[in-house]
Amino acid sequence: MPKKRILSGMRPTGKLHIGHYVGALENWVGLQDKYQSFHLIADYHVLTTDLKTNDIYDNSIEMLIDWLASGLDPVKSPMMRQSQIKEHTELNLIFSMLITINRLERNPTVKDQARELHIEQIIYGHLGYPVLQAADILLYKGDAVPVGEDQVPHIEITREIARKFNNQYGKVFPEPEPLLTKFARLPGLDGSAKMSKSMGNTILLSDESEVVKSKIKKAVTDPRKIRRNDPGRPEICLIFSYHNKFNPKEVSEIEAGCRSGALGCVDCKMNCASSLSAFLKPIIEKRKYLEQNLDEVRDILNDGEKRGRATAIATMDEVRTAMKFG
Ligand code: TRP
Numbered sequence: 097m098p099k100k101r102i103l104s105g106m107r108p109t110g111k112l113h114i115g116h117y118v119g120a121l122e123n124w125v126g127l128q129d130k131y132q133s134f135h136l137i138a139d140y141h142v143l144t145t146d147l148k149t150n151d152i153y154d155n156s157i158e159m160l161i162d163w164l165a166s167g168l169d170p171v172k173s174p175m176m177r178q179s180q181i182k183e184h185t186e187l188n189l190i191f192s193m194l195i196t197i198n199r200l201e202r203n204p205t206v207k208d209q210a211r212e213l214h215i216e217q218i219i220y221g222h223l224g225y226p227v228l229q230a231a232d233i234l235l236y237k238g239d240a241v242p243v244g245e246d247q248v249p250h251i252e253i254t255r256e257i258a259r260k261f262n263n264q265y266g267k268v269f270p271e272p273e274p275l276l277t278k279f280a281r282l283p284g285l286d287g288s289a290k291m292s293k294s295m296g297n298t299i300l301l302s303d304e305s306e307v308v309k310s311k312i313k314k315a316v317t318d319p320r321k322i323r324r325n326d327p328g329r330p331e332i333c334l335i336f337s338y339h340n341k342f343n344p345k346e347v348s349e350i351e352a353g354c355r356s357g358a359l360g361c362v363d364c365k366m367n368c369a370s371s372l373s374a375f376l377k378p379i380i381e382k383r384k385y386l387e388q389n390l391d392e393v394r395d396i397l398n399d400g401e402k403r404g405r406a407t408a409i410a411t412m413d414e415v416r417t418a419m420k421f422g
Contacts, residue, residue: 102127102275103238105136105178105229108155112162113298114372115282115291118341123242123277125167133173134236134404135163140178140185141229144222145213161393162301165382170396176404177397178232183408187231187415192224194260195253200224205249230254234269235408242275265418268411282341283334287316302383305373312369317361324360335361335368343371 104124112121127133137156143149156177163175178184200206200223210218221228229250233241234257241251251274258269281290284297291298299311317335321328330336330351339347346367353359386393416422 099130099132100239101237102131102133102240102242103136103233103236103272104133104242105138105141105232106159107138107141108152108159109142109293110151110155111158111300111302112166113291113293113300114376115284115298116162117166117301118282119244119277120242121163121166121168123275124163127242127275128169128172131240134238134407135168135173135175135400136232136404137175137177138229138232141225144219144225145209145215157390157393157397160397161383161386162379164386164393164396165379166301170400174400174403174407175397176401180401181235181405181408183235183405183412184228184231186412187235188224188228190415190419191227191230191234191257191261194257194264195227197223199253199256200226203249203253205246208246226250226253227257230257233272234258235411236404237270237407237411238272239270240273240275242277244277244281248274248276265415268414268418283337285311285315285334287334299372301376301379303376304380305369305376308373308376309366309369312365312372315365317365321354321357321361324362325357327357328354328359328361330354335365338368338372339364342375343368346371 102124104120106116106120124133124135137159139152139156142152142155160175164170168175203226206218206222206225209215210222215222226249230253233251233254241247241254243251251272255271258271261269283289284291284295285299286295286297288295288297299308303311312335315335318328318333320326333354336350336354339350343350350359350364350367354364
């Protein structure tokens with residue numbers, strides 16, 4: 097039995113943070129043996145909300161470096177840019193005939209994104225975001241797509257498009273399943289529910305220990321724990337949720353200390369910063385190596401794109417045959 101396939105992707109918006117690791121990368125790394133994975137740098141998708149292209153290449157390389165430093169294996173899993181494999185746009189065109197505008201307008205993820213970014217008039221390509229995403233996934237015949245909760249509506253659209261194509265022209269595509277990421281989101285340093293670049297509340301995978309320390313120092317904690325000996329509420333403290341993830345051995349001791357008041361926030365934070373830096377150390381080392389060997393990074397991308405393209409071309413041949421084009 098050949099392995100089932102995964103297609104996972106991210107838009108290249110620059111250096112990744114620990115929220116990306118917990119919410120996606122860690123999961124991708126864990127899945128790469130069980131599945132044949134393809135990892136997509138969705139650079140065309142950036143255009144749906146930002147027309148400036150000057151930074152897209154550099155951001156793609158930064159993201160690829162973070163992927164590799166976090167343990168994705170380019171030998172097992174091709175990594176490629178959407179813009180370098182023309183079949184994405186070709187399948188996108190065909191898929192755009194298989195879904196109504198009405199259906200796309202009902203998609204909550206695009207609506208939420210438009211609201212967050214204060215977009216009043218949605219461009220055609222942004223409305224079509226999930227159609228291009230369906231092409232991304234189905235071009236590699238992805239059986240499964242590891243995503244967070246917010247992406248589930250997109251996967252549902254992918255399934256509908258696959259079904260519609262198969263009914264109309266004959267079975268070419270699987271109906272991919274979302275593989276939901278288990279770990280909840282990491283909160284941001286400002287106490288918001290989500291760590292995100294646009295909110296400036298992140299710890300980057302590339303942050304050196306001094307930077308981690310100063311970011312953690314400024315993080316908000318339980319506002320009722322004012323003095324060292326005041327009892328705290330770990331369940332509402334973002335530092336505690338970082339301990340939970342990155343310092344599992346000490347977590348029960350920390351919880352008890354915080355609740356009783358024996359442990360003060362300053363000590364708790366310094367401990368958190370050093371656990372985080374211990375976790376980041378191998379990632380930063382690997383990152384440095386890759387930054388100093390950019391030729392190697394470019395070769396990895398070239399090789400991934402070659403292998404990705406071969407799969408994409410094979411699928412498009414099937415699509416054209418099924419549709420009786422040529
Ligand atoms: N929409 C995804 C995000 O915003 C990025 C993405 C583009 C993607 N194409 C994909 C994710 C294909 C999974 C599969 O995070």
